[in-house]
Amino acid sequence: MSGVLLEVESYSGAFWSPTNELVPVLHQVSYRLKAGAMTAVVGETGSGKSLVALSILGIQPPAFVHTGGRILYRGTDLIGLDEKEMRSLRGAEISMVFQDARAALNPVFTVGRQLADVYQLQHGGGRSAAMKQAIEALRRVSIPEPERRARQYPHEFSGGMAQRAMIAMAALTCRPSLLILDEPTTGLDVTIQSDIMELIVELSRQRGLTTCLITHDLGVVAETCDEVVVMNAGRVVETGTTEAIFTAAVDPYTRRLLAASQLVEAAA
């Protein structure tokens, strides 16, 4: 639990505006992901939490420009890597689950085919062997009738089922050390949300994954995460263990965020 797998170090960036000016959006963002731990990055929409995560994989939007800082993965700066080196890390070392799983899967290929493609890419082997692995991965994330489901297209999946398939692809078909989840339960029904979180926690524990959960749902964070990073307006305002953040937050923004989520819970 002591080693640091990934370290974001004074990472700064800006967007090109339509008038060709650089508008800073990330200011000296720094946080660490401890190996084997589950770290939450919380903050409001637009706080820059997803942008940092996309930067880790080098899939940030084209208008985004890196203006300073480093992202160290096992001591290597990811910023300096060329496309080929970056590609060899994607999926194999670092993998990502996205928010809207039905849009994140390709509409014209079956779910099984997409998982099998990723399996072949990461582990080689033939088409039919890869398809078997894809079906196994779907079974592992509790998708009923995985053989039939594998032949279906993303539009035939519910949001929750699609997110399970996405998790199977990112965490099982790929065998990463670091799994980043970008708002994985947003937009799903509340009961489905807790099922998905349970699955994520179970897979992370079992596989010894280092997990980075990007969310604005503090209830989920309190239940599942070890560490918390709070971001606001492109800055990290506070980091600490979940216990410390929830019982003795120092930063006024963190306190406001906590108070707001407790109000919501009290009302519910």
Next chain:
Amino acid sequence: MQLGRMILRRMLWVFPVAFGVVTLTFFMARVFNGDPTELYVPPEATDALRAQIRARLGLADPIPIQYINYLWDLLRFDLGISFTTGQSVASDLWDRLPATLELGLVGLSLGIAVGIPLGVMAAVYRERWPDFLVRGVTLGGMALPQFWVGLVLISIFFVSLRILPGPVGRLPIGVPLPIKITGFLLIDTLLAGDPALWWQAVRQLALPALTLGFSTASPIARVTRSAMVEAMQSDYIRTAIAMGHGRRVVWFRYSLRNALLPVVTLIGGVAGHIFAGAVLLESIFAWPGLGQYALQSIERSDFAALQGFVIYASLLYVLAFLLVDLLYMFIDPRIRA
């Protein structure tokens, strides 16, 4: 099974649409050219003679009877007699069809084979010089009239460089056609075991096919480009990259398949246009196809021939869009549901 039923249902739709097309053609002909008798008789003919000819042409009957006769004739592929050629219109169309199909197929294949890769390239190198080049050239291809492009190609390759033959049809003047088997010269010459004749046919076909290919490739490249750009910005492409897929897989497997949907629609429309006979193009190259036939029938007020051509062209569009819809079912699984 479900897909099979959908395909069948879509194909059955062709019949009401075709029925609508031929009905419309009939009534439009009656409105715009109420009495073609005048075309057949000399001005000094007597009224009795006119009445006789009207009766022979079936124009003396009331409209509903004429309509039923017309439908009955159509069912037997009887489109009437062309008075310029003296042949039945159906056999005239049938004779000229291979020339149009051969030119159209080669031109369209060229257009697709060039247009789609150019569009992909422009999308991949978006806002860089290959993109600007493709956009510039294709803008030209869409803005310049086809007949003008054809004339320029003739003046370059025939008049100036003298490396390709002049616009005298499917074979050089005085060279007899091979025995008609398929009607496609590129096939019949080979079946006749005459590679020299095949080469002559290829050379005659080169300029009109290039002209057609250029004007077809341009819209295809532009639509491919914009559809590819859209696909490449999608969430599912971001996923594919995040999972470690290489650029080629992302472009040609994951993006292109999605981007092909609008391209297929466009190709359907273009194909309908081409196979209905590119009238001006066929005129310039003296290509003995359906476009020229249609032009001649207009010039000579050959009523039956023109009506036959209109029916053929309309049904061709119906078929082209049937094919597009069927292709859609294979490319886009969301339509099957």
